[in-house]
Amino acid sequence: MGAPLEFYFDFYSPYGYLASTRIDEIAARHGREVTWRPFLVGATFALTGARPLVEIPLQGDYSLHDMQRCARELNVPFQLPENFPKAALAPSRAFYWLVDGQPEQARALAKRIYHATFGEGRDSTAPELVADLAVPLGVDREALLQGIQSPAVKARLKQETDTAVQRGVFGSPYIFVDGEPFWGNDRLEQVDRWLAAGGW
């Protein structure tokens, strides 16, 4: 089995959500696993001069239309949360609080958070909601709420975000396949072909 794909995403990225619904399946078709890596895409904006997509004239309107269209094609629910976008601190920290000890729960929580955010349009930057979503996975609610406030977890998210930027990540989703970078949900078909062909 080849090395896991590295899946960088921001919890408030609509295209990250769309990619999250199929990245594991695409990797599995080629005998690969996926390492999920939430980060804060906003941290890259100072460097690239980018702005949140929906705030850009012309491109923002296109994107709002396109997100819905892509979701319909993938047959997944889609609803933009109110006050979009926000910095997804609580969900990202909850993921890293869990991931070393309970990697499967961390990934399951990530999927539940993405579904709540863009499948149901809920505000997953609220720690209470993140905790609610974690409880059915067997996670202790109070431990999570305390854990995401710990300096170690805050530092971990910052470090993961810094690492992403150092590796050239400037958007969400961003996928590395054996070091080869692919940006965007609309590149997953190319990732699929890349894996099938062993690159080109």
Next chain:
Amino acid sequence: MGAPLEFYFDFYSPYGYLASTRIDEIAARHGREVTWRPFLVGATFALTGARPLVEIPLQGDYSLHDMQRCARELNVPFQLPENFPKAALAPSRAFYWLVDGQPEQARALAKRIYHATFGEGRDSTAPELVADLAVPLGVDREALLQGIQSPAVKARLKQETDTAVQRGVFGSPYIFVDGEPFWGNDRLEQVDRWLAAGGW
């Protein structure tokens, strides 16, 4: 037969070049034709705050790598011209000088210009080169060189660019399928599926 696809592109857009090598074929599979519409994508930058792709930190390096990779997958030659990017005035004006009277030559010239620019890395903003590329198509060299300096042709390019922006076009390539907008070479597979399904 359905309405033609509308293919907006900038002659100095690498991804426009990549799309140009296959847009006609994709449309033909679904019994469609393609209306080619060069415009100056730089005119949209003031509105969107965008910069030329290759000048953006992180994203620029990614794009340079990605263009080559996409060209390899499509099996088309790729070489970035020197002093990229430039405003592609001469090629765009030559196209509009030809298109009303000789639409087939206009499209053939567009393909030759794109091939010279990104297949061979030549500077197609030079009117002399555009004229050289037009001669084998039976176009009168001096007439073309004079034509692209005419106020009517200059106004036509400006008007086509303004129309593009009014329709929401903010990048190259940008394709309308029965009014439905698709941005980017990497969306041509989705255009193909959209045409096959009759939308969704």
